[in-house]
Amino acid sequence: xxxxxANAVATTCAYCGVGCGVLATAHRxxxxxxxxxxxxxxNFGRLCSKxxxxxxxxxxxxxxxxxxxxxxxxxxxxxxxxxxxxxGRTVAEHGPDSVALYVSGQLLTxxxxxxNKLMKGxxxxxxxxTNSRLCMASSVAGHRRAFGxxxxxxxxxxxxxxxxxxxxxxxxxxxxxxxxxxxxxxKAARPEVRIVVxxxxxxxxxxxxxxxxxxxxxxxxxxxxxxxxxxxxxxxTDTGYVExxxxxxxxxxxxxxxxxxxxxxxxxGLAPSDVAAFFAMVAATERTVTVYSQGVNQSACGTxxxxxxxxxxxxxxxxxxxxxxxxxITGQPNAMGGREVGGLANMLACHMDIEDAAHRxxxxxxxxxxxxxxxxxxxxxxxxxxxxDGRIKALWVMATNxxxxxxxxxxxxxxxxxxxxxxxxxxxxATDTLRHAHVKLPAAGWGEKDGTVTNSERRISRQRAFLPxxxxxxxxxxIVADVAQRMGFGEAFAWSGPHEVFDEYARLSxxxxxxxxxxxxxxxxxxxEAAYADMAPVQWPVRAGGAPATRFFAKGGFYTPSxxxxxxxxxxxxxxxxxxxxxxxxxxxRVRDHWxxxxxxxxxxxxxxxxxxxxxxxxxxxxxxxxxxxxxxxAVSSPRGAVVVRALVTDRVDEGALFVPMHWTDxxxxxxxxxxxxxxxxxPVSGQPALKFSVARVERF
Ligand code: SF4
Numbered sequence: 001x002x003x004x005x006a007n008a009v010a011t012t013c014a015y016c017g018v019g020c021g022v023l024a025t026a027h028r029x030x031x032x033x034x035x036x037x038x039x040x041x042x043n044f045g046r047l048c049s050k051x052x053x054x055x056x057x058x059x060x061x062x063x064x065x066x067x068x069x070x071x072x073x074x075x076x077x078x079x080x081x082x083x084x085x086x087x088g089r090t091v092a093e094h095g096p097d098s099v100a101l102y103v104s105g106q107l108l109t110x111x112x113x114x115x116n117k118l119m120k121g122x123x124x125x126x127x128x129x130t131n132s133r134l135c136m137a138s139s140v141a142g143h144r145r146a147f148g149x150x151x152x153x154x155x156x157x158x159x160x161x162x163x164x165x166x167x168x169x170x171x172x173x174x175x176x177x178x179x180x181x182x183x184x185x186x187k188a189a190r191p192e193v194r195i196v197v198x199x200x201x202x203x204x205x206x207x208x209x210x211x212x213x214x215x216x217x218x219x220x221x222x223x224x225x226x227x228x229x230x231x232x233x234x235x236x237t238d239t240g241y242v243e244x245x246x247x248x249x250x251x252x253x254x255x256x257x258x259x260x261x262x263x264x265x266x267x268x269g270l271a272p273s274d275v276a277a278f279f280a281m282v283a284a285t286e287r288t289v290t291v292y293s294q295g296v297n298q299s300a301c302g303t304x305x306x307x308x309x310x311x312x313x314x315x316x317x318x319x320x321x322x323x324x325x326x327x328x329i330t331g332q333p334n335a336m337g338g339r340e341v342g343g344l345a346n347m348l349a350c351h352m353d354i355e356d357a358a359h360r361x362x363x364x365x366x367x368x369x370x371x372x373x374x375x376x377x378x379x380x381x382x383x384x385x386x387x388x389d390g391r392i393k394a395l396w397v398m399a400t401n402x403x404x405x406x407x408x409x410x411x412x413x414x415x416x417x418x419x420x421x422x423x424x425x426x427x428x429x430a431t432d433t434l435r436h437a438h439v440k441l442p443a444a445g446w447g448e449k450d451g452t453v454t455n456s457e458r459r460i461s462r463q464r465a466f467l468p469x470x471x472x473x474x475x476x477x478x479i480v481a482d483v484a485q486r487m488g489f490g491e492a493f494a495w496s497g498p499h500e501v502f503d504e505y506a507r508l509s510x511x512x513x514x515x516x517x518x519x520x521x522x523x524x525x526x527x528x529e530a531a532y533a534d535m536a537p538v539q540w541p542v543r544a545g546g547a548p549a550t551r552f553f554a555k556g557g558f559y560t561p562s563x564x565x566x567x568x569x570x571x572x573x574x575x576x577x578x579x580x581x582x583x584x585x586x587x588x589x590r591v592r593d594h595w596x597x598x599x600x601x602x603x604x605x606x607x608x609x610x611x612x613x614x615x616x617x618x619x620x621x622x623x624x625x626x627x628x629x630x631x632x633x634x635a636v637s638s639p640r641g642a643v644v645v646r647a648l649v650t651d652r653v654d655e656g657a658l659f660v661p662m663h664w665t666d667x668x669x670x671x672x673x674x675x676x677x678x679x680x681x682x683x684p685v686s687g688q689p690a691l692k693f694s695v696a697r698v699e700r701f
Contacts, residue, residue: 009466010037012453013051014106014446015595017330018042018178019455020051021537024447024466032058032447032467040537042156042459048177049593049607056604058447058467064429065471068440076472080479082439083396084486086421087123090394096125096371100383100392103343104399105132105332108451108463110501111476112334113341114493115398116349118480119377120342121369122489126354126377127392129345131400132335133380134689138297139328140339140347141686142306145568146314148560149351149518150339153552154289154325155457155539160186161323164285166196168220168309169295169692173204174592176293176329176456184208194285196278198223199295201587201617201659202652213278214654215268217585217693218299222572223275224308226264229256230279231315238317245556245564246314252567259572267572282312287323294331294589298692303685307568314565320554329456336454340519340540341505345377346687350509351519366511367492379687380406381680388415396423398476399443401597403432404665407678407689410641425479428599432666432673442473446600449475451498452535460521461537477501499532510544518552518559520544575693582638582695584622587659588674589692594663602668614645614664614672618698619657623649626698633701636660638677638694644701645672658696 008023021040025033032055038045067079090099103115112130119128143150159165160182172180187193187208197209198220206212215223231237232253242249261279265272282288290313296305310326318324330336342349352359354376364372378386384406386392395416403413416422416436424437427445434440447467454460474482477498484493495501503525510522523542524535539550558565578585593610594601601607616636618628628634634647636658645660653659664672681690 008035009464010462011447011464011466012461013047013333014054014600015050015333016176017332017335017456018176019333019453019459019461020047020178021461022047022051022054024054026466031055040461042455042457042537043178046178046181049610050595050601053604053607054446056606057600059603060470062428062430063470064426064440064442065473066442067472070438076474079439079441080482080486083423083441084483086394086423087483088487090421091123094393096123097127098392099123099125099394100127100378100387102380102383102395102397102400102402103128103130103338105130105135105335105338106399107338107476108334108449108453108498109337109341109505110451110498111398111480112338112343113349113501113505114477114480116342117367117492118484118489120348120373121364121367121371122484122487122492124371124373126345126373126375127383128343128377129380129383130338130343131380131402131405132332132338133344133687134298134405134691135294135331135335136297136328137344137379137686137688138299138302138683139292139306140344141303141683142310143328145303145307146310146566147553147558151518151552151559152328152456152458153320154327155550156182158289158323158325159183159291159327161287162289163192163287163323164194164196164281166198166282166288166290167205168198168290168292170291170293170329171199171203171205171589172291172293172329173208175331175590177592179329180205194281196281200654200657204592211274211277211281213270213274215270216575217587217657218301218575219268219572220296220305221301221308221570222259222264222267224305224312225256225570225572226259226261226275227279227282228252228308228311228315229259231283231312232256234283236283236316238315241317242315245558246567247562247564248567249315251569252311255569255571267574286318288318289323289325289327291327291329293329295692297688298690300681300683300690300693301573302683302688304570308570311567311570314567320551334453336456336458337452340454345379345383349505351517362511363508366508369492379682381682381687381689384412384415387419390418392419394421395419396425397433398425399427401431401433401599401665403436404597404673405662405675407675407691408640408680409673409675411680425476430667431597431599441479442471443479444469444473444475448473451477452502457539459537459539462535497529499529502532516559578695582697584656584658584696584698586636586638586677586694586696587657587692588662588678589659591661591663594661596663597665598663598668611661614643614661614669614674615648616645616698617648617650617653617659619651619653619655620649621655622698623647626700628698628700635699635701636677636696638679638696640679641676643672643674643677658698
């Protein structure tokens with residue numbers, strides 16, 4: 001990191017859920033310099049390659065700078081009228097469930113809050129879902145099953161204080177680099193710290209592991225089922241904690257009978273000695289944190305994986321105390337903020353439940369809303385199914401590119417072509433989604449607007465503007481509020497700035513909340529614009545007049561009806577056999593220096609130099625069997641289509657497995673949109689797509 005200028009603005013990184021503090025300085029010549037914020041408690045000045053290159057990505061080339069209808073520049077009035085009119089008419093003719101918003105973990109909390117309020121309280125549908133559904137919905141669902149609410153119990157400090165870190169389905173060294181740097185520093189200071197990585201693929205993270213469990217894809221539930229049995233057999237049940245604060249342990253323990261080391265080894269494909277070594281390490285280490293990410297969440301059994309992990313922490317009482325706990329790390333900069341404002345189709349604002357009549361009353365009355373959505377809306381994959389088959393007739397996409405990022409992306413693109421009305425708010429002028437938009441709305445981007453984000457450790461930080469709004473771009477919250485006003489919902493959407501949106505949101509979090517809900521930031525309400533401008537990073541809860549709490553559940557206090565943590569019975573499923581025509585398992589994921597569909601990172605030559613083109617990792621024996629040499633062009637196909645990418649012949653993947661990065665699109669590289677190949681299979685509880693497990697075949701191109 002470099003020293004920051006005196007006029008630097010403290011803000012937060014635009015990328016991952018680590019949520020690093022950044023000092024940004026805009027110079028007269030139009031350049032921007034970037035430094036890590038040494039005072040930010042999530043990164044203490046550290047940045048990764050993506051964060052430190054943020055200044056290289058803020059130019060105005062390829063930006064959407066003016067509203068457009070049908071490809072022609074129009075006034076804001078005309079564009080906003082068109083959206084309000086299309087939504088109003090569609091609701092009048094077909095009912096509220098015929099319209100939908102598909103939003104993004106890239107939005108700021110204030111943007112998310114306003115969009116959610118419009119849909120759930122004023123239009124009267126919960127058809128608002130988010131690309132965060134692709135990122136952490138299984139963690140949300142697992143938390144709600146176990147804790148009664150979506151709480152991350154610990155903090156990043158717990159990762160540094162742990163004596164054993166179990167990283168499951170996480171290439172943290174590339175995808176959450178600054179947390180990884182903090183862990184690496186802790187291990188350098190205390191070499192006795194042990195790291196176990198559970199991942200079917202060898203990665204930059206497994207290089208740092210004391211033990212790499214290279215298990216078969218989607219067999220994690222078997223591993224943690226066996227671990228639960230081992231911990232119980234080793235008399236490591238914290239009986240006092242379990243009996244005082246939990247429920248369901250008898251059924252959970254009955255479920256693990258028979259899951260011996262040998263059976264776990266057979267199911268997961270691991271060596272029995274490695275399974276036994278892992279179980280022994282966990283058994284011997286009180287301060288254990290289990291960190292999990294997309295390899296857990298993006299799975300047809302993702303929620304069960306989360307609960308199988310949480311069960312082991314409930315049994316041992318290793319939760320909420322320093323250096324302990326299950327810990328989900330989120331992909332996007334504001335996936336957590338989106339969860340908190342209720343940006344998912346199955347939640348209300350401030351962690352209130354759509355199924356709970358009392359919660360619906362609180363929100364409706366606080367908003368003075370004419371209606372309140374009383375049933376869950378369509379989750380991302382089902383939402384685009386409904387667009388495809390005509391049930392959704394007006395769709396507004398904000399800050400995301402579903403034509404590239406959703407599974408079965410070709411079908412999603414067909415849906416976007418068919419929908420009678422499509423509005424897209426975006427920062428950039430061209431994406432595979434934008435080209436189908438009837439109305440394009442230029443949104444303000446990172447560094448141009450003000451608001452807040454929440455990172456993976458529940459820390460709310462300010463994003464601050466340090467650049468002027470380009471062209472006619474506007475902040476997303478304002479665009480939504482302007483549409484809401486045109487739809488006749490005036491007063492409820494008449495904020496003068498994001499500080500007023502945040503204040504309303506903070507007050508709602510405390511409405512009738514006598515510790516019956518975890519999410520409460522009412523202590524941040526009523527402070528005024530200047531305090532909002534200066535707001536320091538803070539972890540929730542921040543209850544009005546209450547003592548701050550950085551960790552949850554050390555002494556119980558769960559948010560289930562009984563206030564007890566729930567063990568969940570999770571039954572390991574053997575992944576279905578692959579069809580003969582598609583004998584490979586296709587895994588997708590990130591590379592170190594790109595982000596999502598590269599609309600920002602693709603602007604930086606430095607970042608693009610790390611991995612210059614899309615590729616497929618293939619095992620040497622598979623490559624030989626298919627006549628594929630290093631760097632050959634290879635067609636990877638599934639029943640839904642094909643991509644053409646460069647062969648990276650490596651034993652990082654096992655025989656029978658392939659890995660293709662998710663970033664390249666039709667805008668950046670012809671025929672490399674890998675999510676076109678991925679089946680639209682979802683976890684039945686969370687609705688999160690199984691983006692890491694499709695069937696495929698390979699051929700030399
Ligand atoms: Fe940004 Fe994440 Fe890197 Fe931090 S770790 S600088 S938040 S991309």
